[in-house]
Amino acid sequence: GTILIVDDEEILRTMMTEILEHAGYSVLSAANGAEALALYREHQQAIDLVITDLLMPVMDGEELIRELKALQPDVKIIIATGSLDLAPAEKFLAMNVKKVITKPFQIPELLTTIRQILSAS
Incomplete structure (x- = not known):
């Protein structure tokens, strides 16, 4: 499967x-x-899952989620954020986000979550 990671921290992306x-x-x-969004448009058929932060320059996570859902209503999204102060997890789960995890997260937890979401499709 192909996963799109969206985060403004380069070290975390790497x-x-x-x-x-x-x-x-x-x-x-x-x-x-x-x-x-540009990458998703280009590789929409290949991308199985999007993992996005919320706080980012240019276009934040919430706006990205809306845009992705407009392109592909069934898109699978995990939010990985350092702060849920902006909006509660419930808000995003209501937008059909599959899971909200808070940073710093444990790697095994992340991999288990990814496997569960991808195998449910």
């Missing part, structure tokens, strides 16, 4: 990419929502 590739996934990454 780390996540290495972990997910090691686990056998193909990975695309973007520094903000606008970049992610």
Whole structure:
């Protein structure tokens, strides 16, 4: 499967990419929502899951989620955020986000979550 990682912290994108590739996934990454949306449009057929932060420049996670859902209502999304102060997890789960995890998260937890979501499709 192919996973799109969206986070404005380069070190986190790099780390996540290495972990997910090691686990056998193909990975695309973007520094903000606008970049992610362009990548998603280009690789929509290949991308199985999007993991996005909420706080990012240019286009934030919430706007990205709305745009992705407009393109593909069934898109599978995990939010990985350091802060849920902006909006409660319930709000995003109501938008049909599959899971909201808070940073710093445990790698095994992330991989288990990804496997569960991808196997449910």
